[in-house]
Amino acid sequence: xxxxxxxxxxxxxxxxxxxxxxxxxxxxxxxxxxxxxxxxxxxxxxxxxxxxxxxxxxxxxxxxxxxxxxxxxxxxxxxxxxxxxxxxxxxxxxxxxxxxxxxxxxxxxxxxxxxxxxxxxxxxxxxxxxxxxxxxxxxxxxxxxxxxxxxxxxxxxxxxxxxxxxxxxxxxxxxxxxxxxxxxxxxxxxxxxxxxxxxxxxxxxxxxxxxxxxxxxxxxxxxxxxxxxxxxxxxxxxxxxxxxxxxxxxxxxxxxxxxxxxxxxxxxxxxxxxxxxxxxxxxxxxxxxxxxxxxxxxxxxxxxxxxxxxxxxxxxxxxxxxxxxxxxxxxxxxxxxxxxxxxxxxxxxxxxxxxxxxxxxxxxxxxxxxxxxxxxxxxxxxxxxxxxxxxxxxxxxxxxxxxxxxxxxxxxxxxxxxxxxxxxxxxxxxxxxxxxxxxxxxxxxxxxxxxxxxxxxxxxxxxxxxxxxxxxxxxxxx
Numbered sequence: 001x002x003x004x005x006x007x008x009x010x011x012x013x014x015x016x017x018x019x020x021x022x023x024x025x026x027x028x029x030x031x032x033x034x035x036x037x038x039x040x041x042x043x044x045x046x047x048x049x050x051x052x053x054x055x056x057x058x059x060x061x062x063x064x065x066x067x068x069x070x071x072x073x074x075x076x077x078x079x080x081x082x083x084x085x086x087x088x089x090x091x092x093x094x095x096x097x098x099x100x101x102x103x104x105x106x107x108x109x110x111x112x113x114x115x116x117x118x119x120x121x122x123x124x125x126x127x128x129x130x131x132x133x134x135x136x137x138x139x140x141x142x143x144x145x146x147x148x149x150x151x152x153x154x155x156x157x158x159x160x161x162x163x164x165x166x167x168x169x170x171x172x173x174x175x176x177x178x179x180x181x182x183x184x185x186x187x188x189x190x191x192x193x194x195x196x197x198x199x200x201x202x203x204x205x206x207x208x209x210x211x212x213x214x215x216x217x218x219x220x221x222x223x224x225x226x227x228x229x230x231x232x233x234x235x236x237x238x239x240x241x242x243x244x245x246x247x248x249x250x251x252x253x254x255x256x257x258x259x260x261x262x263x264x265x266x267x268x269x270x271x272x273x274x275x276x277x278x279x280x281x282x283x284x285x286x287x288x289x290x291x292x293x294x295x296x297x298x299x300x301x302x303x304x305x306x307x308x309x310x311x312x313x314x315x316x317x318x319x320x321x322x323x324x325x326x327x328x329x330x331x332x333x334x335x336x337x338x339x340x341x342x343x344x345x346x347x348x349x350x351x352x353x354x355x356x357x358x359x360x361x362x363x364x365x366x367x368x369x370x371x372x373x374x375x376x377x378x379x380x381x382x383x384x385x386x387x388x389x390x391x392x393x394x395x396x397x398x399x400x401x402x403x404x405x406x407x408x409x410x411x412x413x414x415x416x417x418x419x420x421x422x423x424x425x426x427x428x429x430x431x432x433x434x435x436x437x438x439x440x441x442x443x444x445x446x447x448x449x450x451x452x453x454x455x456x457x458x459x460x461x462x463x464x465x466x467x468x469x470x471x472x473x474x475x476x477x478x
Contacts, residue, residue: 042387042406060087061175066160068152069183070195071132075149078195079104081130082161084118089171092119096162097131105130115162133159144258151196151215153252153274156180156188157265179267187213189248189272191263201228205235208243218253218277227251227288230281234292234320240385242298245269249291251277259287262294271295281326284318284335293317298389304397306351307420311360312385315368318361322432333430336365342425347397363419366426367404370415373431374408383407 062084069079080101084093096115097103108127109116118127135154137145145154160180167174180188186195197216201224202209212228214220220227231249245268252258252274260275273295279287293313301308315336322332339362344355346363368381387403388395397420404412419426 042390042403060089061177062086062090062093062165064163064176064178066156066178066180066188067183068156068159068180068186068188068193068195070147070149070152070186072149074132074147076134076136076147077132078135078147078152078154078159079130079132080159080161081128082163083126083128084163085126086118086120086165087174089167089174090120090165091168091171092117092166093127094118094164095129097129098133098159098161101131101133101159103129103131129161135159139258142257143255144261146256147195148255151194151217151253153192153194153215153250153256155191155261155263156193157191157263187248187250189250189263190267190270191265192248192250192261192272192274194250199224201225203228203232203235205232206243207245208235209246210235211246211248213248213250215251215253215277218251220251220277221279222281224251226281230288230324230326231292233324234289237320237323238293238296238316238382240296240382240389242296242389244271244295246271247292247295248272249288250274253277260291262291281321281324284321284327284331286317286321286326289320290314290317293320296389299391300394302394302396303350304347305395305400307346307349307353307356307360308388308395308400309351310356311346311364314357314361315364315381316385329432332432333428336361337428338362339425343423345423346420359425362428363426365428366419367415369429369431370412371404371408374410379407379409 065083065085067081067083069081071077071079080097082095084095086093094112094115094117095109103116106116106129109118109129110122116129135145135147135152135158136143137154137158145158146152147154165174180190180193182188182193182195184195185197186193187198187200188194194213194215199214199216201212201214204210210228210231212224212231214224222230235243244266248270250272252260254277256274256276258274258276259279260273262273263271265271273291275287275291281288290313293316294309297309297312318327318332318335321327322329338358340358341353341355342359342362344353344359346355346360349355349360364381367384371379371381371384384400384403384407387406388400391399391403393399401413401416404416418424
């Protein structure tokens, strides 16, 4: 080989090595987690950043702790112990157990016509009330909460006490902290409680920690790892704001029959839900994503917008199943193009009506297609959803129309009046066939996605640099 040829080869090698270095550096940087996708400015954006419950008042709080215990010999029931730890400013606390509760111990409480009362002047500073209560619940003949004796899963807000307090004259208003705990094995979230042996899968995405609680007896249609990865991907794909700090998702074993439920209880950015263990991931009618989307809704709707809640969960439940690779494009379109409840008028539909799920889903699919078309693909329905979440005050139909116009960049009043305000059914064109899935690769194990770490990107770059320089000098000397 001539000197000229060798020099050209060395130059080509340098270019190749530099190309590898740039590519290696770019990959992790591109994977770094980003905030929700930018869109148009949303009118009337709320200044609050936490969807949890906040408390005000004195630093020393009134703490109400509910402790739940499984009763192996009494299926259908659990034991609840309520402890009220009152600051000096509180002179009395009154507890009112559920109507079907049976009080078995009252330490420091006296029974009155209004409930069980603790008074500072006559009892210890910390007092407890223990009762047994039925947690089995059915809705329209469907079992949605139970205690089998071996384990229990229930909405503990239905089983806890109501409470009130009085304070000394001129005393400051106390902060109030209400929490739940389990005796023995179990997990208690802001709304749901599971008592019994379990395992967990945890993922963290863009500031949201998703914890999957899997009871020992749960026979899941999809593996816990697969479900946790799918929910993490959904968190990354759905950029509509309103993420929780922590979302706990309980897996509901049989005999619970409900597909899933979201607790409306939120505490300091924490929320919980459950999904039936037999619910599949490979279907557009997807309970896992349906409940997850519910957890990303943070707004109050007027009667004319009651349809939007179930419509978004059903539509994005199917969309996330497609986006995550769990169903085909054909299956997605077949589902969202349903004509069920097609003659309903959405503005007249009440929360929970079948029309809100089915016609609502189809209208949102068609609206997503409209927004993509009029903005050249720059905006989607997610931008409207994000503006709904961030809007101050109640979402009325007029507010919704204004938000759609803001995202579309043009008036869509007639379109919305036709398909939301009449029994007309919109066509749903093919509009996502060229879409590249938006989510990052699945998150493995109980760790955060390493692709979201700038440190990992830097380490990979340094490693590539060392390898590149070493390769260059070996070739030069050879």
